[in-house]
Amino acid sequence: MPPKSILVLGGGLSGLSSAFHLSRRFPTVPITLLEHSNRLGGWVRSERVKVRDNQGHEASILLEGGPRTLRPNGKSVVELVNLLGLHESVITVPKSAPAAKNRFLHIPGTNGLTPLPNSLLSVFTSPIRTVLLGGVLGEPFRARTNWRPAFNHYNDMSFDDFLTYHFGADFARLMGSALAHGIYAADSRLVSVRAAFPSLWDMAGENGTESIVLNTFKRACGFGKSDLKAVAESSAQSYDLGNVEAGLKDASVFSFRDGAEALVQALERELERRQNVTILKSHGIAAISKDTRSGDFVVSDASDVRHLCSHVVSSISLPSLHSVLEFSRSRELNSLGIDHINPPQLPHLVSNPSSSVTVINLIFPPTPGGAIHPDGFGYLVPRKENDTEIGKVNYDSLEDRLLGVVFDSCALSAQDVYPPGTNSNRTFTKLTLMLKGASEANMPSEGDLLALLSKHLVPRAPIPPPVFMRVHLSKDCISTPSVGHLERMAELRKALGGTEKDSFWGGRFEVLGAGVGGVSVPDCIEQGRRLALRWSR
Numbered sequence: 290m291p292p293k294s295i296l297v298l299g300g301g302l303s304g305l306s307s308a309f310h311l312s313r314r315f316p317t318v319p320i321t322l323l324e325h326s327n328r329l330g331g332w333v334r335s336e337r338v339k340v341r342d343n344q345g346h347e348a349s350i351l352l353e354g355g356p357r358t359l360r361p362n363g364k365s366v367v368e369l370v371n372l373l374g375l376h377e378s379v380i381t382v383p384k385s386a387p388a389a390k391n392r393f394l395h396i397p398g399t400n401g402l403t404p405l406p407n408s409l410l411s412v413f414t415s416p417i418r419t420v421l422l423g424g425v426l427g428e429p430f431r432a433r434t435n436w437r438p439a440f441n442h443y444n445d446m447s448f449d450d451f452l453t454y455h456f457g458a459d460f461a462r463l464m465g466s467a468l469a470h471g472i473y474a475a476d477s478r479l480v481s482v483r484a485a486f487p488s489l490w491d492m493a494g495e496n497g498t499e500s501i502v503l504n505t506f507k508r509a510c511g512f513g514k515s516d517l518k519a520v521a522e523s524s525a526q527s528y529d530l531g532n533v534e535a536g537l538k539d540a541s542v543f544s545f546r547d548g549a550e551a552l553v554q555a556l557e558r559e560l561e562r563r564q565n566v567t568i569l570k571s572h573g574i575a576a577i578s579k580d581t582r583s584g585d586f587v588v589s590d591a592s593d594v595r596h597l598c599s600h601v602v603s604s605i606s607l608p609s610l611h612s613v614l615e616f617s618r619s620r621e622l623n624s625l626g627i628d629h630i631n632p633p634q635l636p637h638l639v640s641n642p643s644s645s646v647t648v649i650n651l652i653f654p655p656t657p658g659g660a661i662h663p664d665g666f667g668y669l670v671p672r673k674e675n676d677t678e679i680g681k682v683n684y685d686s687l688e689d690r691l692l693g694v695v696f697d698s699c700a701l702s703a704q705d706v707y708p709p710g711t712n713s714n715r716t717f718t719k720l721t722l723m724l725k726g727a728s729e730a731n732m733p734s735e736g737d738l739l740a741l742l743s744k745h746l747v748p749r750a751p752i753p754p755p756v757f758m759r760v761h762l763s764k765d766c767i768s769t770p771s772v773g774h775l776e777r778m779a780e781l782r783k784a785l786g787g788t789e790k791d792s793f794w795g796g797r798f799e800v801l802g803a804g805v806g807g808v809s810v811p812d813c814i815e816q817g818r819r820l821a822l823r824w825s826r
């Protein structure tokens with residue numbers, strides 16, 4: 290049944306993308322987007338600050354509190370850049386730039402940074418070559434019978450188990466835990482390899498236990514399956530990419546002159562321009578029920594205003610949806626009138642943990658003693674050896690809490706504005722530190738942060754005090770797709786499906802977002818795009 294009216298719950302990227310793509314497919318269907326806060330964009334948050342040091346240097350610096358860079362292979366985002374006419378404000382980081390090539394680890398218990406190899410040759414000179422080479426070269430021969438990851442009925446395993454099985458425990462701890470920190474701010478022992486790294490799983494056969502090295506070799510020689518590329522290419526044909534994709538050919542990542550939030554603002558402007566879309570900010574969702582006579586969903590907002598619609602897209606977090614459904618189910622039907630029914634609970638809304646991150650932006654004045662960090666993307670901090678506390682935050686140790694540091698001015702200095710004639714070596718340095726956990730009671734002091742950075746960066750001259758520091762406590766900002774996530778989401782989809790007769794939801798209530806179909810910006814945008822395609826079939 291085509292939608293008569295659509296309600297989108299949540300104004301983060303997934304909700305905005307849903308509203309945008311649905312309004313393109315259904316230009317005459319009324320679409321209302323309800324967002325509980327007074328702004329759109331969720332965790333995407335860009336802010337410009339004016340800074341001045343005691344030597345009179347000035348600048349307007351762009352800071353990010355959430356995602357900051359986008360990949361050109363994220364077609365759903367490139368399409369939006371094209372459709373929203375944002376190409377003029379795109380800034381790119383070339384593949385040859387240090388920010389694209391140089392990445393580092395800070396290995397707990399050591400001083401300074403360890404460069405990650407960026408070529409085959411550099412693997413052989415890397416300080417962690419034993420772990421890397423031993424892991425990869427030993428993979429096809431490793432005695433698999435000695436240890437097998439605990440299989441569960443999901444045919445899935447943690448990213449840590451998967452890497453340990455294939456490449457050894459040291460490789461899994463150093464490389465895998467660092468990667469899980471940088472993407473999910475989560476413990477790799479909790480992250481599902483199938484959900485989070487599907488192409489890696491695919492390389493290891495149906496049960497994830499075939500040799501990745503041998504399978505890669507076989508596929509390179511033209512043997513074995515290699516349908517992934519074909520699927521990616523066939524779906525890419527339907528994206529409306531204009532000239533934007535060609536312009537990003539040599540880019541490793543891109544952003545916008547005014548930061549990642551430019552995408553949110555362009556989406557908001559476009560939706561406001563459309564006759565059939567209404568955006569209601571500061572409108573939290575209190576309850577959901579169904580009008581049995583019309584079959585419409587009835588969504589009550591926090592001010593008890595009722596919104597009726599034939600179709601609902603929920604992009605709020607799964608635990609928030611769980612709470613709304615619990616509250617809805619506890620309400621007396623009498624208060625709603627006899628023609629309403631309350632919703633059943635949905636499965637698996639509270640199965641995944643989520644990570645909280647303290648995001649600290651620091652701006653340092655121009656330093657005559659040289660750069661305070663090496664040229665590069667930044668560094669990640671792997672889990673320390675003998676850490677048995679899976680997924681715990683040790684608030685007593687700043688060093689234990691650090692997940693990684695991004696050298697923002699290396700990649701994104703084009704966002705910063707200087708007075709004309711400013712000497713290029715008189716520029717400010719912006720850095721972002723990411724700490725595990727977000728608690729007002731455990732805010733690190735500026736002195737502690739400087740001491741930590743000095744230990745990790747080992748600069749030639751002492752690091753000067755920052756001219757600006759901003760802290761964002763991002764509570765439960767990234768959902769962890771834990772082991773079994775894909776199967777659980779399939780069960781959730783099944784519960785939402787069915788026909789009008791046998792299900793409350795009747796295939797007209799869609800649940801999507803970062804906690805369902807992937808946490809990256811392209812994943813969130815893609816989910817809204819695919820939903821619009823599905824409903825228009």
Ligand SMILES: C=Cc1c2[nH]c(c1C)Cc1[nH]c(c(CCC(=O)O)c1C)Cc1[nH]c(c(C)c1CCC(=O)O)Cc1[nH]c(c(C)c1C=C)C2
Nearest residue numbers: 355356357358470471472474646692693694695723808809
């Ligand atoms: C608030 C902190 C975030 C951390 N991860 C994400 C956020 C918003 C989400 C995320 N980060 C990355 C990906 C993969 C997407 C991709 O690039 O293909 C996702 C979904 C990778 C990434 N990690 C960091 C950066 C700068 C990037 C590039 C993309 C982006 O700008 O978000 C750095 C970083 N992110 C986190 C930590 C702890 C960290 C440490 C240096 C957590």
